[in-house]
Amino acid sequence: MNIEENLQRALQSYDLNSETLLKLYEHVLRPRRIEEKMLILLRQGKISKWFSGIGQEAIAVGLTLALHSDEYILPMHRNLGVFTSREIPLDRLFSQWQGKSNGFTKGRDRSFHFGTQDYKIVGMISHLGPQLGVADGIALAHKLSNEAKVTAVFTGEGGTSEGDFHEALNVASVWDLPVLFCIENNGYGLSTPTSEQYRCEHLADRAKGYGMESHIIDGNNILEVYTKLSTIAQSVRERSRPVLIEFKTFRMRGHEEASGVKYVPETLLGTWALRDPVTNFESYLIEKGLLTEALKHEIEDKIHQEIEQALQKVATEPAVSADLHTELNDVFAPVEFTQIKPGEATQQVRFIDAIQVGLRQSLERFANLVLMGQDVAAYGGVFKITEGFVEQFGSERIRNTPICESAIVETAMGLAINGYKAIVEMQFADFVSSGFNPIVNYLAKSYYRWGQPADVVIRMPCGAGVGAGPFHSQTNEAWFTHTAGLKVVYPAFPYDAKGLLAAAIEDQNPVLFFEHKALYRTITQEIPEDYYTLPLGKASVVQEGSKITLITYGAPVHWVIEVLNDHKDWSVELIDLRSLIPLDYNTIKASVAKTGKVLLVTEDVNFGSITADISAYIAEECFTYLDAPIKRLSSLDTPVPFAQLLENQYLAKRKLAEAIKALLAY
Structure with missing residues (x-):
């Protein structure tokens, strides 16, 4: 039995009604036809770059249709089927790829580097790994809100080599988060084959190390993808837990078009061409008598008209305007600051007490505020600032984390995407280097790129003068003042610390809040007992x-x-x-x-x-x-x-x- 016959037999084993089968066909055909058109436009110089998903469409389409429309998906470059199956208007996608204003990033980013709350899609950044932890945060928000929803996040087999992959899976497993971690194993990380990427036989086997369930799915069989993911997703909604899914598939074109496929053996390309997910599914539907020539032409014509009409609309759209005021004002989400003045009652407190009271009053004020960090719960943090917090606010909001700064910053971003506010305590500011990437590349650029605020405060116990040596004494604020999109606050007095911390938490932009350790128990001041705020940016x-x-x-x-x-x-x-x-x-x-x-x-x-x-x-x-x-x-x-x-x-x-x-x- 040849390869095509094997796939046909596999398709025959799924019992779905004709309406569902034809729906799947139209959805899997649409990204294929769009891609074919985009490759023509790329050669004509009308788009600048293209990451082709030809050969992998069944995965994106099958997963998207298996999930509910209000469940978040975090796709990659080659997941056009996610966007089309969520029925994003094609003219907006085409505008995005041509850098026009009707896209999702105002011309500031390209291809699939964008998100949209309207369609519950959160696009990736080129660093790949951070989106895995972001999915953790989105799922955590659902769990905290008692919402039985699944979050799905994509990565490639190459991305599993990043530390963020390990950190995100570990956090999701420890916290029983409802995340589907989807690996599209297409054989190559750009040109590097899997034999040079990892030594395990299947990436799904890695789930055992996290105490996690895993599945291997034929990524070229649309029916297997759709039915198995429908079952898995429903199971996760009913019993919250992470699941690792490895899709065996192949990409028929280069990592991106400029790369080509010369590094791929011709025999391998030929083998996978016989397993094409679109043509094989089409043959199956014809054999089953569901797809007649007339119906096939009708569907093809419909998709062709959608593409051409959208392209015509985008062709008349002017180039994005370079407005200096807009650019500068879109670095940060707008903040309507209203200073909250306290009552007359005051108390003499140390710097560290001002931080503690400020945190407690903010947690009381914002029911959607979550505080995360190493040893911050029962232990109260290494400086005892959060001592007693877990008793008052519960372990769901005061969360001990594994030692994984990168994933926790990403989780905070995910919480912000899904309607929460987050505070991350770096045990020492020095340790932020382990979480540097998501801060400067994800949090800082999120609002500028696609209008998503990063409502995250990162607390940074810092500074020398306490005999702590090279790894616990740095004052590293300059690492972040250089990065557009981050706010950096550094108080010197208890009064300022409390009021500025409250304002930082109210601000929906990412704030690095530096707290000098040498001041914690040496500086005292009479400060208001009540909650109050001070404006950021005022000396x-x-x-x-x-x-x-x-x-x-x-x-x-x-x-x-x-x-x-x-x-x-x-x-x-x-x-x-x-x-x-x-x-x-x-x-x-x-x-x-x-x-x-x-x-x-x-x-x-x-x-x-x-x-x-x-x-x-x-x-x-x-x-x-x-x-x-x-x-x-x-x-x-x-x-x-x-x-x-x-x-x-x-x-x-x-x-x-x-x-x-x-x-x-x-």
Whole structure:
């Protein structure tokens, strides 16, 4: 029995009514015909790039039709059938691929790098792995809301080599999340064959390591895909759990068209051509007597007309306009900030207590707020900030996580997509490097790309001066101030910490919230007992002066206060930035105009710190006010050492008084 006969026999084994069979046929044919047209347009230069899914259509179509229309799907490059089976208007898809405004990203991203809440589709980013953890977050939101829904996420066999794959599956398994992890195993990661990607026989076998159920499905058999996934999805709705599904399939064209397929043996291409999911299903329907020549032509004509009409509509659509105001204002989701003022009752608290109270009051205020991190539940976090929270808010909202910063940031993004707010505690700010990719490439760009806010706050216990050494002492805010789409907040006082944290949580944009560990139990202040907010992007003039403008933030604010208390005759205007992005340029400019001299102080290393950018701004915008060169004071350009004498030598604090005195004398 040859390959085609084997597939035909497999198709015969499924008992579906004629209406369903013909529906599946039309849906699997549509992406094939669209792709064939797109390949022509690609050669004509009317689209810039194409990732062909020819040969894999049955997977995307079968899965999409097996799920409910209000269940999220996170597809990949070659899953056009997801978009067409969700019945997205073709003109919008074609506009997207031509970078026009009727698409989904205003011309800011291409191909399938977009999402749409209207159709419950969340597109991938080129880094592939992060969308797996995002699916965890979407599914977690459903679970928290007691909604019996499934989330499906795609990856390729190559993507299973990424750490995000392991992290996402592990989190989903530990938390019993209703996620279908779908691997399209088409034999090649670009040109790298599976023999060079992994050593297990089947990727589905990896599920055992996570205590997870798995299935292997013939990805070229539309009936097997549709029926098995319908059964699995319903089972997951009834008993929440993750399932790993490996689809055996093949792509008949290159990773993208420019790649070609020269690396694929001709015999292999020929073998899989005989297993074409569209032509074999068509033959089966003809043999079954359901698809007559007349009906076939009717369906073909209908799809052809849809494609041509959509293309004609897009052809008359003007190119996307390059409007500077729109571009700059779409980096962040709009925030209508209304300052909430507290009552008169106050209490003396430490910096760490202000953070704790701010978190508790926000959790009380927002029932959809979830806090996640390592050891944050019963243990209360390594700094005991969340101690008692799990008793008050429950383990569903105060969630201990595995050690997997990347997947938890991604989970937070998924929660935001599905109507929740999330706080992620990095145990130490240094550990954020393990979650760097989803922060700078997913959270930061999500709203700009397709209008989806990333309602996530990442708490960052940071800073030196506590003898913690190179891996627990960094103040790494400059890693993030460079990335458009992230807000960065860095308070120095309990009052500011509480009010800014509340505002950061209310803000629907991603916020990196830095908390200096050395301030936790050393700085106290009288602050309001009630909930209140302070605006992000507004600096504080801690002390007025006329001779020097000293600009800083975080722990160095207190270094400066200590020095100035010993030198009452120095007329220094001390500005605490509080917020690094957005930055309060107006307060900076007004102070420089007043004093004519500037000293910028940071605990960070000198090269590449945010003080360099502020210095450049002052040089460009305030030059005529200056009576002396702009001076910067920073820590040594080395990692943070452990021994006290070495750490004291490292920190800029030891040179502060001398730097102020020298600038006063200039």
